[in-house]
Amino acid sequence: MSINVYGYWRSSATWRVRIALQLKGLDFNIVPVHLVRNEQHGDAHLRRNPLGQVPAVEIDGAVLTQSVAILEYLEEAYPDPALLPKDSLDRAYVRQAVEVINSGIQPLQNLDTLRRLQSEYGVERPEWKPWAAHFIHRGFVALETIVAPYAGIYALNDDLTFVDICLIPQVYNAHRFGVDMTEFPTLDRIATAAARLPAFEKAHPDQQPDAQ
């Protein structure tokens, strides 16, 4: 089996997939797709992902896109170690927290969306920051409330789940866009704990071959 991850070092969705692959102990090849140079909109990448986004993952003879769909696939195909709990209500909690990040925050502050502010309304790059910070802040206010009652070391007791995988890249973006994490003590504590694990260290953007 060979796994190819077509992605970008700083892409938070690519980062989620790298963490999951590391936690599952699966070998994979990184194939950089340079977002700032627009390689995601080139023909070669559009054949992998018609939406023109990263990551795309080639695995088990298929090309998969959408990081959460990829996480779910990895969990089904490579169940050990588990990154979803057994109980259905616990799983619903995990998927709910994941979607607060995946659909409630990330799409609103990614590069394509910010660029659209410019092309549609002439909003220049220096003015993007408050938009991105607003949506990260709004999402984290909700996520802190949702996660606090369930959290142990990680977002669901002391067990790593999809939530932690999605949280760490979003906290990195929070820092980039100047969101003060002291307002979110549970999220901040979880992110600090998870970041120290070898799987998370290896998946960090700065450790990737295309890091700049």
Add this chain to the structure above:
Amino acid sequence: MSINVYGYWRSSATWRVRIALQLKGLDFNIVPVHLVRNEQHGDAHLRRNPLGQVPAVEIDGAVLTQSVAILEYLEEAYPDPALLPKDSLDRAYVRQAVEVINSGIQPLQNLDTLRRLQSEYGVERPEWKPWAAHFIHRGFVALETIVAPYAGIYALNDDLTFVDICLIPQVYNAHRFGVDMTEFPTLDRIATAAARLPAFEKAHPDQQPDAQ
């Protein structure tokens, strides 16, 4: 068992949950939360959903949010009829198509996001339409490419799945924002077929008690 759906007649995420409940043959109560009057940001609703969005579903003694997490929960707790296929790669296809809509389109054209264009950059309501139409069009270009090879009557052969559930409300929004569906023959054909089913008819916004 009683199920309460806190939502809004025209909310596409609430609509997805109504379709799934209808297809599963589950009884439920509709509790309107009026988005245009901002009831989603009131204390009563924020206790249900700290993100201030709809739907929130009270079920089996728990309050769940995020429509895709709710769909996954319903599938696990009430597996018959199945709305996800058995095969893991087929499931990955379904979840990928779902996320193109759920994270790739919907958050970028919902009311909160459009209102933010105004509050952050002074973009007035008449100028929101090209922004929303752009993201729906972009997502549907990708989704048409992803779905066409797998589609039968519905998005995965002739079996209803989460894809059809998420597609129908997004096609409704496409019409609202002036996106020409003739560019997406597969999606348009699926939406037409699914809309005729009784479960989809009952879940339609116009059939809801809070419809205006």
